Amino acid sequence: MMILPQMDALSIFPATKEQILESRHQTWTEWSRGLSLEAYLQREEMLNSQPHANNGKLTIWVLAPRTDSTTLDFLSSCKTYHREAVISSSSSPVVAYGIAFVFTPKRHRMKGYATHLMRLLHFVLANPSLLPPFPIDSWGAPPVIPLNSNFPYGKGIASALYSDVGSNFYRLCGPGIGEVGKDKAWIEHDPIGTIWPVGAGEELAEEIEWISASELAIIWDLDAAMIKKQIHTAVDTGTMFFSFLPNNGVAQFLFERSKHMIPKDNDNELM
Numbered sequence: 076m077m078i079l080p081q082m083d084a085l086s087i088f089p090a091t092k093e094q095i096l097e098s099r100h101q102t103w104t105e106w107s108r109g110l111s112l113e114a115y116l117q118r119e120e121m122l123n124s125q126p127h128a129n130n131g132k133l134t135i136w137v138l139a140p141r142t143d144s145t146t147l148d149f150l151s152s153c154k155t156y157h158r159e160a161v162i163s164s165s166s167s168p169v170v171a172y173g174i175a176f177v178f179t180p181k182r183h184r185m186k187g188y189a190t191h192l193m194r195l196l197h198f199v200l201a202n203p204s205l206l207p208p209f210p211i212d213s214w215g216a217p218p219v220i221p222l223n224s225n226f227p228y229g230k231g232i233a234s235a236l237y238s239d240v241g242s243n244f245y246r247l248c249g250p251g252i253g254e255v256g257k258d259k260a261w262i263e264h265d266p267i268g269t270i271w272p273v274g275a276g277e278e279l280a281e282e283i284e285w286i287s288a289s290e291l292a293i294i295w296d297l298d299a300a301m302i303k304k305q306i307h308t309a310v311d312t313g314t315m316f317f318s319f320l321p322n323n324g325v326a327q328f329l330f331e332r333s334k335h336m337i338p339k340d341n342d343n344e345l346m
Contacts, residue, residue: 083215087195088144090135098152102178126324131225132157138192150188151179157226161306163316174236193248200231207251295322
């Protein structure tokens with residue numbers, strides 16, 4: 076008979092190199108979209124070396140027993156990305172996080188491990204002043220905030236993620252027991268996209284100057300400056316505004332990743 080570990084026997088830890096490789100093998104089985112294991116591992120290695128993730132911006136976290144934090148049989152895992160953001164109540168940049176690849180191996184699912192991972196994540200990423208007291212009686216000692224000289228943890232004011240598991244799961248992953256901290260979990264918002272149709276034909280082609288991949292960084296820097304200006308001028312509206320910034324590799328990540336998602340042909344190839 077398998078004895079499941081109690082939540083107070085578990086904590087969250089930055090993954091070791093071996094655990095990072097194991098997490099990639101695990102996610103490949105469900106999220107590879109037809110890529111071979113070798114191609115999937117190469118893609119992840121390439122993306123993780125890009126400006127949006129390098130120099131300590133990316134951390135892979137695992138939920139594991141306190142007594143065996145380096146085990147390859149960890150219970151759940153996720154990625155976080157340190158992000159520069161702006162908020163209308165502050166003239167200085169703030170720290171926010173992008174969260175991705177929340178994953179629990181099939182043998183560990185439906186036991187509450189992913190929920191507990193996300194609850195503990197608040198206590199390593201967020202500014203402590205934004206959190207309720209850690210529920211020691213139920214969860215044991217709080218997680219240790221690891222050192223990160225380039226991008227220190229424990230300073231975040233917000234985070235964002237996309238959910239593939241519906242609208243309720245992350246809403247229940249607050250940093251407290253029961254009603255405590257419930258309003259500090261993730262809030263559901265529908266994504267908004269904007270598309271500008273450019274049509275086709277020789278006449279239109281003569282009127283359009285296409286942006287090359289090498290020019291995108293310039294556009295994102297301009298976008299970041301515009302976002303900062305708009306947010307800071309909105310302080311008198313009485314509404315709080317917040318935004319991630321697209322430069323420093325953030326939007327570039329989506330561009331690079333799309334190369335592996337969009338079919339290529341001779342007439343439509345990403346440069």
